[in-house]
Amino acid sequence: MQSIGEAFHLALSLVLSGEADLYEIVGLSLRVSLSATVLACAIGLPIGALIAVSRFRGRGLVLIVMNALMGLPPVVVGLLVYLHLSRSGPLGFLGLLYTPGAMVFAQTILIVPIVAALSRQVLEDLHAEYAEQFRSLCLSRWQSITTLLWDGRYALLTVGLAGFGRAVAEVGAVIIVGGNIDHLTRVMTTAIALETSKGDLPLALALGIILLVLALGVNAGVQALRMTAARQAHV
Amino acid sequence: MSDLPITAVPPVARPRDEAAMSRPLLPLRVSGLRLAADGAALLDGVELSLAPGGCTVIMGPNGAGKSLLLKMLHGLLVPSGGEVSWNGTSAAQATARQALVFQKPVLLRRSVAANLDFVLKARGRDRSRRDALLREVGLLHKARQPARLLSGGEAQRLALARALATDPEVLFLDEPTASLDPASVLVIERIVGAARDRGTRIIFVTHDVGQARRMADEVVFLHRGRVAEHSHADVFFPEPRSQPARDYLAGRIVL
Ligand SMILES: Nc1ncnc2c1ncn2[C@@H]1O[C@H](COP(=O)(O)OP(=O)(O)O)[C@@H](O)[C@H]1O
Ligand SMILES: [Mg+2]
Numbered sequence: 408m409q410s411i412g413e414a415f416h417l418a419l420s421l422v423l424s425g426e427a428d429l430y431e432i433v434g435l436s437l438r439v440s441l442s443a444t445v446l447a448c449a450i451g452l453p454i455g456a457l458i459a460v461s462r463f464r465g466r467g468l469v470l471i472v473m474n475a476l477m478g479l480p481p482v483v484v485g486l487l488v489y490l491h492l493s494r495s496g497p498l499g500f501l502g503l504l505y506t507p508g509a510m511v512f513a514q515t516i517l518i519v520p521i522v523a524a525l526s527r528q529v530l531e532d533l534h535a536e537y538a539e540q541f542r543s544l545c546l547s548r549w550q551s552i553t554t555l556l557w558d559g560r561y562a563l564l565t566v567g568l569a570g571f572g573r574a575v576a577e578v579g580a581v582i583i584v585g586g587n588i589d590h591l592t593r594v595m596t597t598a599i600a601l602e603t604s605k606g607d608l609p610l611a612l613a614l615g616i617i618l619l620v621l622a623l624g625v626n627a628g629v630q631a632l633r634m635t636a637a638r639q640a641h642v
Numbered sequence: 643m644s645d646l647p648i649t650a651v652p653p654v655a656r657p658r659d660e661a662a663m664s665r666p667l668l669p670l671r672v673s674g675l676r677l678a679a680d681g682a683a684l685l686d687g688v689e690l691s692l693a694p695g696g697c698t699v700i701m702g703p704n705g706a707g708k709s710l711l712l713k714m715l716h717g718l719l720v721p722s723g724g725e726v727s728w729n730g731t732s733a734a735q736a737t738a739r740q741a742l743v744f745q746k747p748v749l750l751r752r753s754v755a756a757n758l759d760f761v762l763k764a765r766g767r768d769r770s771r772r773d774a775l776l777r778e779v780g781l782l783h784k785a786r787q788p789a790r791l792l793s794g795g796e797a798q799r800l801a802l803a804r805a806l807a808t809d810p811e812v813l814f815l816d817e818p819t820a821s822l823d824p825a826s827v828l829v830i831e832r833i834v835g836a837a838r839d840r841g842t843r844i845i846f847v848t849h850d851v852g853q854a855r856r857m858a859d860e861v862v863f864l865h866r867g868r869v870a871e872h873s874h875a876d877v878f879f880p881e882p883r884s885q886p887a888r889d890y891l892a893g894r895i896v897l
Contacts, residue, residue, distance in 0.1 A: 540748040542650065542718055544808070545738040550764055558751040639751075639788045 417609035422616055429610070433617055436594040439507050440575040443514035447574075448567050450515070451522030456552045458523075459530035460538075473527065476520030481513075485583030488513040492584060505586040510594070513580040518570035525566040530555045533562075561636035565629045572625050576618065650719060667728040667736055667811045668694035668843055670715070674724035677710055677867075684710055686867035687724070697834075697844035699854045699875075701887075702864035703896040708847045709745075711864065712814050715845070716742050728812075740812040741805035745820060747797045754792065754800055755785040761807045771807065779803040779833060795826025802833055812843045820849065831856060851891060855879055863887040865896065 421429055458469065490496050492504040492512070503509040533555050534541075541551050556563065578596035585592035587601055595614045602611035675688035685707045692698055700708050713719045715726060717733035717740075726733040750757050755772060762769045776782040779799040784792065789800060798818055805813060815834065819827040831853065838844045848854050854861060861878040863871040863886065871884035882888045890896045 537748060537750075538650075539713075539718060540744070543716065543737065543742045544761060544764060546764055554750070554760070639791075 411608075414608040414612050418612035418616055421609060421613040429613060429617075431590065432593055432595055432598050432614065435507060435592070436575060436596070439510045439581070439594060440514060440571055442511045443518060443574045444567055444571040446511065446515040447518040447522045447570050448563075451519045451570075452526050452556060452563065453552075454519075454523040455526030456530050456556055458527050459534050459555065460548060460551055470524075470527070473520055473524040477524050479517055479520065481517055481577040481579030481581075482583065483579075484517045485513055485580035488516060488580065488584050504584060505588060505592060507585070507592060509584040510581045510592060513584045514574040514577070517577060517580055518574050521573060522566055522570045525569060526559075526563055529559050529562040529566060533559050561632050564632050568625050568629050568632075572622060575621060662731050662735065665729055665731070666694065667731060667739055668692065669729055671727045672715070672725070673727075675711075675714065675721050675726065676723035677707070677714065677719065678722045684867055685714070685721075688864075688867070688869055690862065690869055690872065692843075692845075695841065695843065696859035697838050697846055697857050698860050698862055699858035700845065700847045700862045700864060701849070701851075701854055701890065702870075703886075703890065704849075706864040707867045708864050709816050712742065712816050712845065712847060716740055716814055718742075736812075739810065740814065741808050741810035742814040743798070743801050743805050743816065743818045745817045747801035749789040749792070749797055749800060751790060752788070753786050754781055754789045757789045757800060758804060758807055761804050765808050767807060767809070775803045775807055778806075778836075780829060793826075795822045795829070798822060798826065799829060799833070802830060806833075806837060810842060812845065813837055815844070815846045817847050817849060819853065827853070863890070 458466070458473075488509065489504070491498045492501065492509050493499055494504070501508075503512060534551070537551075537555070537558075541554070546554070576596065578600055581587075581592070581594055582597045582600065585594070585597065587593050587597040593601075595618050599611045599614045599618070602608070602614070670690070670692040672688055672690040675685055675690075676683060677685040688707075688711060700711070702708050710719065714721050715733060717726075717735070717737040728736040750760060752760070755776065758772045758775055759769060761767075762772060773782060773785070776785055779802055781792075781796060781799055781803065784796065789797070792800060802815075802818070813834070819830055822830070834844060834846065834857070844857075846857055848857070855875070858875040858878070860872070860874050862869055863873075863878070863882070863884060865884075865886040871878070871882060871887045873883060877883070878887070879891070882891055886896050
């Protein structure tokens, strides 16, 4: 086993050399997690918006469940999706198991609650401000929701980034439903887990560095959005 | 506001009753209107009749219930008792034919122009009117700016333009010029006066006696959740008939 310093040096040269294998893994990670984020937003934002503007019996319970689901353990999601996608499962006919599709599926389920719960909070605060004006203007529920979604777009982008951050960093779900197959379903987190267990620290570290840079990038993106939003008085 | 005990009116379908739609909204008859929260009567049997045309100024000390009354007349709050009848139309059904300018304008997080576009589109009005409306309130040169960066006076003028964009038959204003500079106050009074002259029924809440004198055709004085006095402006200002109104105009503290 190399020293940490040596491994770090090798890792950096790996990142900078543009090694094809490395970037294939990074590319798949991004494709899977971005797809999952887009899908989760398509599902989670309308749910969050609808709950934000609705009052109904059992609403408190729904909120508790939604908040609890935000902390879903990825391995549990992976297991549940595995059971559904496996050949004998209800969705086995799709033939998705051990494909990137299955990974998108699992990550989407993992982050829909995050998108729904966080957007519910954002939109409810906004609605508290707008509600009386909306009623005075006699807006329909649909008009209210679309207006909230549009006026809350900066805050909602940060919600989407939070979902992406969670998806791209998780390992438990993708390793179960994707299987970490080389050149097919190997993503950054599963590769890190594998290479570390094999003792190939440079590759694991290289991927770790890229993952960290991505995380930093996501946070910088959130910060930039906040500043743009503040500049345009969107806060 | 939403977690307070007073219930808001759920969003209603726009009026479908064609006969009611074509009937004018005035005269207004309010009888025995009550609003209670936590056992306290905030409005305690309001009796009020308003004839078509002109500007009614609602005055009264802080907490008298002026804002609550306005919201109930506009169909935003459900009364605990009594009745509001806009010439046979209920308050909830009348909302769409009225507009309310709140004390603190709530503007969308969009440009000035987009705030008007939004209302014109949502309410199915002619969108080419936008620039004329902006010109009327002196904001055409700020059309592209983010609405939430407007000054207090400009924001309230935009809120007024938005209210006028819906062609309301009744225009409510809830202390629209509180905390505005004198120039903005006069602009708003001029625009509201012009709307009144075009036939829009104005119901204007204000604290400012000078403003009330300038705007009012008649005055409703609200005190402790009831109408203490309802007089023509020519009567109210020189010699108010009720004691609370006399005290109020004399600058004495009225509780
Ligand atoms: N949503 C509410 N729930 C309970 N009490 C309220 C609510 N809104 C206003 N009040 C109370 O009702 C009284 C009248 O309020 P308001 O109509 O706003 O007075 P004003 O005449 O100053 O406009 C005040 O004492 C206020 O505290
Ligand atoms: Mg008030």
